[in-house]
Amino acid sequence: MGEAPAFFLDELHKGVPNGFDLKSNGGETATVVVGNTTYLIGGSSNESTFSIRVQTFDQSSGEWVYPTVLGTAPKPSKGFSAMLLNEDRILVIRKGSTPDDFAWFLEVDTQYVRQQKKILGTEVVAWSKGVRGKAEKPVVISGPSGVGKGTLISMLMKEFPSMFGFSVSHTTRAPRGMEKDGVHYHFTERSLMEKEIQDGKFLEFACVHGNLYGTSVEAVEVVADEGKRCILDIDVQGARSVRASSLEAIFVFVCPPSMDELEKRLRARGTETEEQVLKRLRNAKVEIEQGQSSGIFDHILYNDDLEECYKSLKKLLGLDESSNAGPETAPKWVDLPVDHSLSKIDQKIIISSRTPELEKGSKDMFVLDVSSLKGGAPGRTRGLNIYAMSPFLDGLNGIHELS
Ligand SMILES: Nc1ncnc2c1ncn2[C@@H]1O[C@H](COP(=O)(O)OP(=O)(O)OP(=O)(O)O)[C@@H](O)[C@H]1O
Numbered sequence: 528m529g530e531a532p533a534f535f536l537d538e539l540h541k542g543v544p545n546g547f548d549l550k551s552n553g554g555e556t557a558t559v560v561v562g563n564t565t566y567l568i569g570g571s572s573n574e575s576t577f578s579i580r581v582q583t584f585d586q587s588s589g590e591w592v593y594p595t596v597l598g599t600a601p602k603p604s605k606g607f608s609a610m611l612l613n614e615d616r617i618l619v620i621r622k623g624s625t626p627d628d629f630a631w632f633l634e635v636d637t638q639y640v641r642q643q644k645k646i647l648g649t650e651v652v653a654w655s656k657g658v659r660g661k662a663e664k665p666v667v668i669s670g671p672s673g674v675g676k677g678t679l680i681s682m683l684m685k686e687f688p689s690m691f692g693f694s695v696s697h698t699t700r701a702p703r704g705m706e707k708d709g710v711h712y713h714f715t716e717r718s719l720m721e722k723e724i725q726d727g728k729f730l731e732f733a734c735v736h737g738n739l740y741g742t743s744v745e746a747v748e749v750v751a752d753e754g755k756r757c758i759l760d761i762d763v764q765g766a767r768s769v770r771a772s773s774l775e776a777i778f779v780f781v782c783p784p785s786m787d788e789l790e791k792r793l794r795a796r797g798t799e800t801e802e803q804v805l806k807r808l809r810n811a812k813v814e815i816e817q818g819q820s821s822g823i824f825d826h827i828l829y830n831d832d833l834e835e836c837y838k839s840l841k842k843l844l845g846l847d848e849s850s851n852a853g854p855e856t857a858p859k860w861v862d863l864p865v866d867h868s869l870s871k872i873d874q875k876i877i878i879s880s881r882t883p884e885l886e887k888g889s890k891d892m893f894v895l896d897v898s899s900l901k902g903g904a905p906g907r908t909r910g911l912n913i914y915a916m917s918p919f920l921d922g923l924n925g926i927h928e929l930s
């Protein structure tokens with residue numbers, strides 16, 4: 528595994544498929560060899576911006592392969608640099624990008640990519656954007672309809688607005704009176720949702736009480752992009768799928784004190800028809816059985832007294848009284864040098880300016896610490912840490928933590 532030799536690159540250039548603009552991209556094409564496959568990441572240029580594209584070359588057959596590219600690709604930028612991070616992913620740095628959108632990972636052999644290869648029967652690569660800050664695991668909350676999941680989640684979001692973000696699911700059920708599209712759910716048509724499921728846009732989906740519900744990859748990404756911890760309110764089937772996916776999460780199951788109390792709450796909420804209430808209660812029995820015995824869940828909570836249950840939820844999430852200290856300081860702005868090179872020392876990527884930055888306050892070197900990465904496709908890669916280093920101004924000890 529490594530960089531492609533120069534002669535091989537020349538051969539590649541001859542056969543480059545249409546749309547790939549390697550020459551004008553001036554050395555910004557990355558070629559990474561993994562076994563018999565060369566991953567070619569190149570720009571297709573449009574005036575002064577490059578859209579990043581991926582192609583693979585199978586050395587044994589001598590053929591170009593068009594992999595299925597999953598995830599949202601990075602937006603066009605002034606250019607990019609790339610390097611092999613480890614056996615399963617390539618790091619791509621977008622030049623001249625905003626600080627919250629500079630680091631991307633092209634996964635070539637992660638668990639998710641291998642899974643998708645099997646499902647789709649094609650070569651697969653997947654994009655995942657790197658996000659800075661703490662790498663707290665998402666929280667999956669399941670339980671029968673009417674047990675109080677939504678109530679508990681609202682309390683958490685109200686008390687810790689800067690810490691948690693809600694994953695807005697898609698559903699084919701009709702909105703209830705107060706529900707807003709895009710806030711409580713993305714209300715959608717079944718045929719459209721089925722097409723999007725086919726296109727790999729969903730992390731999980733399930734038929735629940737006669738309607739289709741699902742968590743799109745984007746719903747989880749939006750929360751990670753805000754630097755928040757994602758909360759998913761999904762049924763047991765969905766929790767099972769997430770458990771089997773590469774999204775590492777904490778799984779919580781909420782039980783009612785009794786079936787009578789559950790029925791009381793569902794009826795008191797007054798949002799379902801009699802037929803729906805009966806259906807939801809029938810399904811509740813199965814869900815409670817599965818929730819308690821399937822081994823999917825890390826924690827089981829009993830929602831009898833709401834305040835007590837909320838306290839237990841906070842405790843298992845590691846939120847004691849002192850955690851309510853207000854929002855974390857926002858990560859500082861990073862002004863990466865546009866013309867830079869990348870090198871790697873252990874789990875640290877050194878981003879060095881090719882031309883010393885002369886402007887007051889600009890930095891010449893950055894260290895991207897990738898030792899605590901979490902998550903990845905589908906979704907964001909969390910836990911990215913970046914430091915500025917000014918060897919010319921401060922000596923090599925001049926490290927400033929930015930996040
Ligand atoms: N501990 C509790 N004691 C009494 N009532 C409660 C308790 N927890 C929640 N409730 C009430 O029960 C009803 C159902 O709660 P909620 O809507 O949060 O359930 P849910 O689990 O989110 O249901 P669904 O899965 O259908 O969305 C609401 O009217 C809520 O106010």
Ligand SMILES: Nc1nc2c(ncn2[C@@H]2O[C@H](COP(=O)(O)O)[C@@H](O)[C@H]2O)c(=O)[nH]1
Pocket residue numbers: 669670671672676696697700731732733735736740741742760761762763764765766
């Ligand atoms: N598998 C999924 N289940 C979901 C999702 N969003 C919600 N749900 C579950 O559906 C039922 C019913 O919800 P309601 O809003 O109609 O009362 C409830 O158990 C939710 O947890 C999802 O994206 N995937």
